[in-house]
Amino acid sequence: MPASNGATPITKPRTRVVVLVSGRAVLPQDLINRRDLVLRSYKGPNDNRTPIESVDVVLHVTDADAPVAREIAVLREQTNAPIVLGLTGDHHDGLVDEALEAELSDILMLPQPANVIAFALRKAARGRASGQARASRVIMVSSTKGGTGKSSVAVNIAVGLAEARVRTLLIDLDVQFGDVGIVLGLDRPQQTLHDLAAAAGDLDIEKLRGYVITHESGLHVVPAPLRPEEGEAIDAARIATILQTARSVYDAIVVDTAPLFDGPMLTALDRSDHVLLVSTPDVPSMKNIRLALQTLDLLGFPVERVALVENRSGMPGGVSTREMAETIGRKIRYSLPEDAVVPSSINAGTPAMIFKPKSRFAGAIGEVVADLMANESLAPRRERDRKFMSLGIGR
Numbered sequence: 001m002p003a004s005n006g007a008t009p010i011t012k013p014r015t016r017v018v019v020l021v022s023g024r025a026v027l028p029q030d031l032i033n034r035r036d037l038v039l040r041s042y043k044g045p046n047d048n049r050t051p052i053e054s055v056d057v058v059l060h061v062t063d064a065d066a067p068v069a070r071e072i073a074v075l076r077e078q079t080n081a082p083i084v085l086g087l088t089g090d091h092h093d094g095l096v097d098e099a100l101e102a103e104l105s106d107i108l109m110l111p112q113p114a115n116v117i118a119f120a121l122r123k124a125a126r127g128r129a130s131g132q133a134r135a136s137r138v139i140m141v142s143s144t145k146g147g148t149g150k151s152s153v154a155v156n157i158a159v160g161l162a163e164a165r166v167r168t169l170l171i172d173l174d175v176q177f178g179d180v181g182i183v184l185g186l187d188r189p190q191q192t193l194h195d196l197a198a199a200a201g202d203l204d205i206e207k208l209r210g211y212v213i214t215h216e217s218g219l220h221v222v223p224a225p226l227r228p229e230e231g232e233a234i235d236a237a238r239i240a241t242i243l244q245t246a247r248s249v250y251d252a253i254v255v256d257t258a259p260l261f262d263g264p265m266l267t268a269l270d271r272s273d274h275v276l277l278v279s280t281p282d283v284p285s286m287k288n289i290r291l292a293l294q295t296l297d298l299l300g301f302p303v304e305r306v307a308l309v310e311n312r313s314g315m316p317g318g319v320s321t322r323e324m325a326e327t328i329g330r331k332i333r334y335s336l337p338e339d340a341v342v343p344s345s346i347n348a349g350t351p352a353m354i355f356k357p358k359s360r361f362a363g364a365i366g367e368v369v370a371d372l373m374a375n376e377s378l379a380p381r382r383e384r385d386r387k388f389m390s391l392g393i394g395r
Contacts, residue, residue, distance in 0.1 A: 016035075016036055016037065016038055016204045016205075016206050017036065017037055017038070017056045017057060017121060017122055017125045018038045018040065018055045018056045018057075018205060018206055019037055019038065019039050019040065019055065019056065019057055019058070019059055019121055019125075020040050020042045020055040020057070020058045020059070020079070020081065021039050021040065021041050021042060021058075021059050021061075022041075022042040022043075022044075022058060022059070022060045022061070022075065023060045023061040023062045023066075023071065023086075024061050024062060024063060024066075024088070025059065025061035025086065026061075027039070027117075028111070028113070028114045028117075030113075030114035030115075031114035031117055031118060034114065034118055036118070036122070037118060037121065037122075038206055040055065042058075044074075045074065045077075045078060055079065055081050056081060056125040056205060056248075057081055057082050057083075057084060057105070057121050057124045057125040058075055058079065058081050058082070058083045058084065059083075059084050059086060059117070059121060060072065060075060060083055060084070060085055060086065061085075061086040061087075061088065061110065062085070062086070062087065062088070063087070063088045063089040065089070068085070072085070072104070082104075082105035082124040082125065083104050083105060083124075084104065084105055084106045084107075084108065084120050084121055084124050085104050085106070085107045085108070086108045086110045086117075087107065087108070087109055087110060088110045088111075105120075105123075105124035106120045106123070106124055108120055136246075136247040136248070136250060136251055136252070136253065137251070137252050137253070137273045137274065137376045137377075137378060138243060138247070138253045138255060138268070138271055138272045138273050138274075139157070139252060139253070139254050139255070139272070139273065139274045139275075139276065139372065139376070140254075140255045140257060140265075140268050140269060140272040140274070140275045140276070141153055141154035141157065141254065141255065141256050141257070141276045141278060141309075142257045142259075142265065142275060142276070142277055142278070142292070143259050143277065143278040143279065143285075143288075143289075143292075144259055144260065144261075144277075144288040144289065144291060144292040145259055145279075145284060145285045145288040145289075146259045147280070147285075148259075148278045148279055148280050148285055148311055149278065149280070149311045149312060149336075149342065150256065150259065150278040150311075151172075151174070151178070151179040151180055151183055151256050152183055152342055152345075152346060152351075152352070153276070153278050153309060153311055153336065153365075154170065154180070154254055154255075154256035155170065155180055155183040155184060155256070155351050156351050156352055156353045156361075156362070156365045157254060157276075157365060157368060157369060157372070158170040158219050158252075158254040159215070159217045159219050159351045159353045159354065160353050160365050160366055160368070160369035161219075161252050161254070161369055161372070161373070161378065162215070162217045162218040162219035162220075163217055163218065163353065164369060164373065164380055165218075165380040166251050166252050166373065166378045166379070166380060167249070167250045167251040167252070168218075168219055168220065168250060168251070168252045168253070168254060169212065169219075169220045169221070169222065169246050169249070169250040169252070169253045169254070170219055170220070170221045170222070170253075170254045170255075170256070171193065171221075171222045171242070171243075171246070171253065171254070171255050171256070172193065172221075172222065172223050172224035172256050173193070173224070173239065173255050173256060173257045173258070173264040173265065173268055174224055174256060174257060174258040174259075175193065175194075175224055175225055175230075175231030175232075175234050175258070175264055176224075176225075176228040176231040176232070176258070177224075177228065177258070178223065178224025178225075178256065178258075179224075180221065180223055180224060180256055181221075181223040181224065182346065182349070183345075183346055183349075183351060184215055184219075184221060184223075184349070184351060185348070185349025185350055186213065186215075186221070186223055186349075187349075188226060189213055189223045189226075191210075191211045191212075191213060191222075191223075192222070192223045192224060192225050192226060192230070193222050193223065193224055193225055193231075193234065193242075194225035194226075194230040194231065194233065194234060195211055196208070196211040196222060196242060197233075197234040197235075197238040197239070197242070198233070199211065203238075203241050203242060203245050204245065205245060205248060205249055208242070208245050208246060208249065209249075216354075217351070217353075217354060220250070222242075234264065235263075236263045236264065236266075236267040239264055239267045239268065240267050240270075240271065243255075243267075243268065243271045244271070251378055251379075252372075252376070252378050255268045255272070261295060266299075269296075269299070269301060272305075273305065273376065274305050274306075274307065274372070274376060275296070275301065275305060275306045275307070276307050276309050276334070277289055277292055277293070277306060277307070277308050277309065278309045278311050279308065279309070279310060279311070279324070279328070280310075280311055280312045280315065280318065281310060281312065281313060281315065281318035281319045281320070281321070281323075281324050282315075282317070282318055282319070283327075286319075286324060286327050286328055289308065289328055290327075290328055290329065293306070293328070293329075293330065307333035307334065308325075308328065308330055308331070308332050308333050308334075309332075309333065309334045309335075309336065309368075310324055310332045310334070310335045310336065311336045312336070312337075312338045313335045313336060313337050313338060314337055314338045315338040316338075318338075321335050334364070334367075334368045334371070335364065336361060336364045336365065336368075337360045337361060337364055339352075339359055339360050339361035341355065341356045341359040341360075341361055341362070342361055344356075352365070353365055353366075
């Protein structure tokens with residue numbers, strides 16, 4: 001039973017919901033003025049001003065004479081966000097049946113009070129967020145020894161996913177000495193993980209968007225802090241919130257961690273669906289990977305969700321893949337070759353997948369990406385959106 005000290009209880013502010021408003025909408029001013037809703041007007045597929053694919057919910061307003069099924073089919077081609085349909089005018093019976101076939105989140109007979117419309121929009125957005133949190137995948141790329149090429153592996157996998165049209169966010173959680181920005185050629189980025197974590201107030205999707213950098217590949221990136229002391233100020237709770245918020249927007253979240261079991265790494269581990277442990281074929285690295293596997297087992301992380309990645313396979317003086325697997329005591333899931341294109345691409349500030357897409361390393365990364373997409377149910381954007389379409393609409 002809570003203690004009573006006469007203080008006024010603090011009410012946690014609501015998460016803001018980004019609403020795409022399309023069709024023939026004339027909204028009540030009370031709805032427009034709500035601080036928990038961000039309303040964005042949408043004029044159609046040629047409206048490049050509005051990032052339709054990342055909204056939380058669509059409010060589409062139409063009347064009895066409109067081709068409802070066709071209008072919804074067009075929206076489904078643009079976004080997989082839930083749609084709340086607002087109907088105006090008379091003779092709704094046929095339209096309601098038609099709308100129900102489109103698997104809409106809700107149907108409102110307009111006009112309605114602002115609080116009724118807001119409730120329907122927030123309810124639809126909440127349902128989508130919980131569903132996407134289950135569908136989204138967090139892939140952590142880790143190593144317990146520096147110099148294994150972990151960051152280069154993480155960056156190129158993330159770029160490969162983005163180029164395959166999977167909505168992908170790359171977060172550099174090596175909060176003191178992260179190299180993701182260097183591999184991507186981001187010269188002193190203006191927004192980093194430190195800025196995102198230090199942002200005032202509760203974190204929501206809209207705020208997250210403001211701190212994400214878009215790479216030429218289509219990959220979204222949150223780089224590591226620029227100075228080590230900034231990384232020390234990032235607490236585990238904030239990292240957890242960032243990951244959970246990102247799950248409601250992205251299909252894949254690739255996390256690059258420091259080469260040790262520090263706070264950020266353990267926080268990411270708790271929320272990871274898959275862990276890629278990167279090792280080079282040398283004794284110190286293999287020894288550390290064995291210790292990492294033992295630690296993951298002690299932490300209770302499911303062994304079937306850990307995949308070993310051999311980087312620089314065939315490097316001078318290195319052991320074979322078979323010897324590496326025998327030494328570690330686990331099968332090597334992915335093997336990436338020694339390739340001079342990797343250091344060259346890093347020095348050029350261009351990921352190998354873009355720098356030399358036909359190189360042996362880029363080809364091997366492509367196989368990793370294809371395998372992850374198949375095993376983690378990561379579909380290309382348009383293919384994924386089709387799953388939310390009603391096959392009988394607009395044909």
